[in-house]
Amino acid sequence: MSPASPPPVWGVLLAAGRGRRMGQPKPLVSLAGRPLITHAAAALAAGGYDGLLAVMPPGEVGEGVRAALSEWPFSVVVNPEPxxxxxxxFRVALGSLPGGVGAATFALADMPLVPPDTHRALVSAFRETGAPLVLARYGEGSEAVHAPPHLLRADLWPEVLALPDADHGPRAVLRAHGAEAVDVDVPLDQLLDVDTPDALAQAEGRVSPPPRPPR
Structure with missing residues (x-):
């Protein structure tokens, strides 16, 4: 009897933020000559996932996000209330993933310095351990911090869906299962959240335009 195939792991790109501190829609600001979102999208697409999903805002900005992602095989869904x-x-994404998915990694569109290797390490750690959480840990020792991307096994998704609206993301679920988490150590210089013009200026010069997929 052949061994059972491992459950699919999907990569999810969250890109519905309003960009209030940036002063304009974050996913579409230019970074190294390409829309900001394309940097995170290219990393996810090369990260070894079995499927890709992106959550975008409604309206004109959402259509711009859809166009920016057209180079890669993302399924795109709209968050009607970003x-x-x-x-x-998170709720829109979890309600849109197909049945049978065993885990999903959630990445942010405004973190352009996370490379494909980090995504591959998250998937590999899940394949090897089956842990309910696989977390990116930036830096070393007492200065280390956890930040996206995070991989959550499918049995934790109902806990995320049950969180109150006041919660900002799934932090309560991450804390509740922290003792069971597996960490993937990544360099601190990958940690940059581009949510202000100053952060965008920091990112310039630290990234290259993402490669375009072969036609």
């Missing part, structure tokens, strides 16, 4: 915060995008 003003309700990051958790609303």
């Amino acid at each position: 003003e309700r915060g990051l958790l609303s995008s």
Whole structure:
């Protein structure tokens, strides 16, 4: 009897943020000559996932996001109420993933310095351990911090869906299962959240335009 195939692991790109601190829609600001979102999208697409999903805002900005992602095989869904915060995008994503998916990694569109290798390490750690959480840990020792991307096994998704609206993302679930988590150590210089013009300026010069997929 052949061994059972491992459950699919999907990569999810959360890109419905309103960009209030940036002063314009974050996913579409230019970074190294390409829309900001394309840097995170290219890393996910090369990260070894079995499927890709992106959550975008409604309206004209959402259509711009859809166009920016057209180079890669993302399924795209709309968060109709992005003003309700990051958790609303998690809910839309979890409600849109196909049945049978064993885990999903959630990445942010405004973190352009995370490379494909980090995504591959998250998937590999899950394949090897089956842990309910696989977390990116940036830096070393007492200075280390956890930040996206995070991989959550499918049995934790109902806990995320049950979180109150006041929560900002799934932090309560991450804390509740922290003792069971597996960490993937990544360099601290990958940690940059581009949510202000100053952060965008920091990112310039630290990234290259993402490669375009072969036609």
